[in-house]
Amino acid sequence: MKSNQSNIKKAKKYLDSNECIAVPTETVYGLAGNAYSDFSAKKIFKLKKRPSNNPLIVHYYNLKALEHDCIINEDFKKLYNKFSPGPITYVLKLKKNSKISKFVTNNKNTVAIRFPKHKLLRKLLKVLSYPLAAPSANISSKLSSVQPSDVKEEFGRKLKYILKGGRCSIGVESTIIKLTDTPSILRLGGLSVSKIKKIIKKQILIKNKSKNKISPGLFSLHYSPGIPLRMNVKKPNEGEAFVLIKKRKTNSKNYFFLSKNNNLIKAARNLYPLIRKIKNKGYKKIAVEKIPNIGIGQTINDRLERASKY
Ligand code: TXA
Ligand code: MG
Numbered sequence: 607m608k609s610n611q612s613n614i615k616k617a618k619k620y621l622d623s624n625e626c627i628a629v630p631t632e633t634v635y636g637l638a639g640n641a642y643s644d645f646s647a648k649k650i651f652k653l654k655k656r657p658s659n660n661p662l663i664v665h666y667y668n669l670k671a672l673e674h675d676c677i678i679n680e681d682f683k684k685l686y687n688k689f690s691p692g693p694i695t696y697v698l699k700l701k702k703n704s705k706i707s708k709f710v711t712n713n714k715n716t717v718a719i720r721f722p723k724h725k726l727l728r729k730l731l732k733v734l735s736y737p738l739a740a741p742s743a744n745i746s747s748k749l750s751s752v753q754p755s756d757v758k759e760e761f762g763r764k765l766k767y768i769l770k771g772g773r774c775s776i777g778v779e780s781t782i783i784k785l786t787d788t789p790s791i792l793r794l795g796g797l798s799v800s801k802i803k804k805i806i807k808k809q810i811l812i813k814n815k816s817k818n819k820i821s822p823g824l825f826s827l828h829y830s831p832g833i834p835l836r837m838n839v840k841k842p843n844e845g846e847a848f849v850l851i852k853k854r855k856t857n858s859k860n861y862f863f864l865s866k867n868n869n870l871i872k873a874a875r876n877l878y879p880l881i882r883k884i885k886n887k888g889y890k891k892i893a894v895e896k897i898p899n900i901g902i903g904q905t906i907n908d909r910l911e912r913a914s915k916y
Pocket of ligand 2: 741742750
């Protein structure tokens with residue numbers, strides 16, 4: 607489409623001059639900047655009010671673009687061939703002569719990398735001469751953005767440009783897997799652990815709740831709606847918004863539905879915007895019914911649990 611072409615040109619112009627912009631991905635919107643530029647990286651942290659010890663994910667177009675920056679291994683190759691581009695982030699060893707800004711990696715010898723699937727973002731990555739560092743496009747510890755209006759709500763006029771790519775098809779962040787030694791899941795996400803297990807066929811540690819904080823972004827206060835949230839609720843209290851997994855007939859105005867018919871994939875897609883909507887309607891408390899803890903339901907429960915630490 608012609609309009610897409612001119613938007614990509616515009617986005618490239620901002621990025622080439624070290625500005626940050628919002629970009630669509632299939633998981634959530636990202637707040638992107640040139641991953642090779644200290645200046646851009648610092649700007650991302652400032653805009654997001656993100657603690658500087660929390661490293662960023664670097665987004666690549668393909669393997670060729672990645673070759674200079676990280677050391678890949680067999681587990682990576684298997685997963686890459688099956689799931690990338692898509693909602694999976696790999697933590698790999700950084701190459702000594704990598705051009706990635708030390709502000710992006712927080713001076714670590716590892717880096718989190720990902721190949722996003724969103725068509726518009728892929729078109730943009732293809733014309734850039736550097737990968738994009740991009741955390742989720744939200745103020746640190748708040749709910750991620752899954753549509754341009756969310757990004758506006760988060761940053762207002764502080765953000766120069768949003769590359770608009772509609773509503774994110776997955777709606778929760780990527781699954782993060784560390785592949786530098788025994789594979790370990792650092793964050794549950796858009797790709798279920800069972801699918802990953804089928805491909806690497808060996809022990810995978812699940813460290814998303816581990817206390818040793820490999821991923822500083824997994825501090826418990828995260829994905830915060832800004833109002834209290836309770837999980838596994840059978841009956842809501844007076845004044846609470848009640849979130850249900852499946853639509854049901856009711857006259858109660860405070861009932862909200864994640865999907866029509868118990869569909870966990872759709873529920874994940876609707877999770878953040880529904881919570882935003884409830885908050886914007888002025889509710890002061892949220893109650894959520896029990897969500898099946900299978901497949902992407904595990905990711906939904908993980909996010910709800912963190913949101914409930916308010
Ligand atoms: O779906 C996604 O992954 C989105 C889109 C925009 O790509 N991005 C995203 O980024 O969720 P962010 O910054 O919100 O979360 C990145 C997580 C943080 O928890 C951070 O601590 C962790 O990745 N991380 C980054 N580099 C790491 C590293 N070298 N080792 C361990 N964890 C790392
Ligand atoms: Mg985030």
